[in-house]
Amino acid sequence: MGLKIAAGGFLHETNTFVAQPTRWEDFVEAGPWPGATEGEQILTRFRGINLAIAYFMEAAEKAGHTMLPLAWGGAMPAGKVTGDAFERMAGIMVERLKRHRPDAVFLELHGAMVAEDHDDGEGELLRRVRATVGPDVPILMSLDLHANVSPQMVETADFISSYRTYPHVDWGASGGRCAEWLERVLAWKPRPARALRQAPFLVPVTTGCTYLEPSKSLYDELDRIERETGVHLSLNMGFPPADIRDVGPSVTAYGADQASVDAAADRLFAALLAAEAGFAAHRPLAAADAVAEAMRIAKSATKPVVLADTQDNPGAGAPSNTTGLIAELLRQGAERAVVGIVHDPRAAAEAHAAGLGGTVARLGGGGEGPGQEPLEGPWRVAALSDGRFRGTSPMLRAAVATLGPTALLAMDGVEVLVATIRQQPIHKETFSHLGVDLNSRAIIAVKSSAHFRSGFQDIAEKVIVCLSPGVNLEDPASFAFRNIRPGVRLRPQG
Numbered sequence: 001m002g003l004k005i006a007a008g009g010f011l012h013e014t015n016t017f018v019a020q021p022t023r024w025e026d027f028v029e030a031g032p033w034p035g036a037t038e039g040e041q042i043l044t045r046f047r048g049i050n051l052a053i054a055y056f057m058e059a060a061e062k063a064g065h066t067m068l069p070l071a072w073g074g075a076m077p078a079g080k081v082t083g084d085a086f087e088r089m090a091g092i093m094v095e096r097l098k099r100h101r102p103d104a105v106f107l108e109l110h111g112a113m114v115a116e117d118h119d120d121g122e123g124e125l126l127r128r129v130r131a132t133v134g135p136d137v138p139i140l141m142s143l144d145l146h147a148n149v150s151p152q153m154v155e156t157a158d159f160i161s162s163y164r165t166y167p168h169v170d171w172g173a174s175g176g177r178c179a180e181w182l183e184r185v186l187a188w189k190p191r192p193a194r195a196l197r198q199a200p201f202l203v204p205v206t207t208g209c210t211y212l213e214p215s216k217s218l219y220d221e222l223d224r225i226e227r228e229t230g231v232h233l234s235l236n237m238g239f240p241p242a243d244i245r246d247v248g249p250s251v252t253a254y255g256a257d258q259a260s261v262d263a264a265a266d267r268l269f270a271a272l273l274a275a276e277a278g279f280a281a282h283r284p285l286a287a288a289d290a291v292a293e294a295m296r297i298a299k300s301a302t303k304p305v306v307l308a309d310t311q312d313n314p315g316a317g318a319p320s321n322t323t324g325l326i327a328e329l330l331r332q333g334a335e336r337a338v339v340g341i342v343h344d345p346r347a348a349a350e351a352h353a354a355g356l357g358g359t360v361a362r363l364g365g366g367g368e369g370p371g372q373e374p375l376e377g378p379w380r381v382a383a384l385s386d387g388r389f390r391g392t393s394p395m396l397r398a399a400v401a402t403l404g405p406t407a408l409l410a411m412d413g414v415e416v417l418v419a420t421i422r423q424q425p426i427h428k429e430t431f432s433h434l435g436v437d438l439n440s441r442a443i444i445a446v447k448s449s450a451h452f453r454s455g456f457q458d459i460a461e462k463v464i465v466c467l468s469p470g471v472n473l474e475d476p477a478s479f480a481f482r483n484i485r486p487g488v489r490l491r492p493q494g
């Protein structure tokens with residue numbers, strides 16, 4: 001049919017309890033994915049990367065459509081997106097939409113963006129896009145599994161397809177699904193029927209991992225209902241550290257008629273409600289217990305034990321520089337332990353200045369909040385790099401990661417990877433590009449909640465989620481919510 005389709009992306013997962021705002025420069029710097037990109041460059045720069053826009057463009061072009069590139073930008077999770085950054089990106093998109101006059105619009109969004117002036121960042125962006133293209137141009141979008149979906153998003157967009165995996169290995173496929181369903185969306189006249197169901201409880205981020213129950217079975221059930229009904233479904237786990245009205249898990253559904261859409265949404269929503277006890281059953285270990293357990297297992301293990309330092313996960317907006325777990329490894333005399341990624345530009349620069357075999361006085365911490373006590377050295381510089389490598393893990397495969405100046409620092413039996421650009425370890429190459437043979441390590445500690453599993457689960461004897469002081473609190477009930485809609489339990493069965 002050969003449509004002209006405008007395509008762009010604007011992704012941010014906002015932790016409103018973090019003071020550090022997310023500025024335009026953070027979208028430009030990026031880290032694990034390409035930096036902010038405008039216009040024609042989008043057509044080439046994103047090819048082959050596991051991102052929704054790449055898969056959408058490839059599938060839509062194969063179907064004979066023409067791409068009209070808008071802009072794409074994603075920043076690491078942190079505090080609210082500044083008014084300047086939001087207006088710049090929204091402004092570029094609206095201006096290009098006015099010029100292009102597309103037949104359809106595809107947007108790669110996150111779904112948990114909070115801007116300084118807009119609690120519902122995506123809802124506001126979509127409102128402007130709709131006002132620009134008019135009521136008859138279909139708007140399709142991909143969302144992250146952690147989207148906090150609002151009524152405005154569902155009302156404004158004609159189709160939502162969220163990731164169905166955490167780690168997000170189907171990030172790109174979500175864009176492919178939008179292209180695949182486009183013909184049906186166009187046929188659902190005058191506009192697709194849609195439904196939104198918001199859960200009456202929040203779930204801890206780590207429990208949404210689709211390697212684990214109850215999440216694994218819930219996404220199997222989604223596939224089953226979709227196959228049986230022809231209604232397109234998404235199940236979003238929500239992003240708890242966001243003090244906004246529409247925080248939390250939700251189900252969205254799009255289809256031909258309201259009755260079938262409501263029935264499919266209700267079926268999946270019932271499964272989500274029935275899984276509440278399963279979400280409540282997860283019990284992470286305190287750091288001291290986790291290290292002791294890892295050392296016990298390591299005595300007879302053939303593969304490394306992986307510790308997930310979830311409360312300092314930069315993927316949830318944390319600073320990624322806390323020292324609690326490292327201190328515990330040192331205190332208990334752990335051997336062959338490696339930790340990463342600690343965001344410490346100062347220690348990385350000192351290590352590069354000192355050179356291999358030199359020393360760095362201290363690492364980590366030094367900021368506000370829990371777990372910020374720096375660890376005194378001397379730390380020996382064991383390896384150095386410019387922090388650039390191509391990742392092979394299924395999530396974000398083929399993307400060139402940019403850690404900035406990076407160093408491996410060692411003391412006693414513990415090595416710590418310090419880097420200049422904040423991000424979580426998704427790829428094994430995070431460590432191996434510095435010469436670290438992960439299979440020879442007894443313990444690998446990662447500052448990540450679940451994404452690390454896409455690169456590390458297959459080499460792990462066991463994964464232990466552990467709690468050391470940090471701002472990405474595992475228990476959502478620990479956050480001081482003021483704006484959440486009434487009647488939502490702050491933890492499953494809470």
Ligand SMILES: [Zn+2]
Binds near residue numbers: 168
């Ligand atoms: Zn996510």
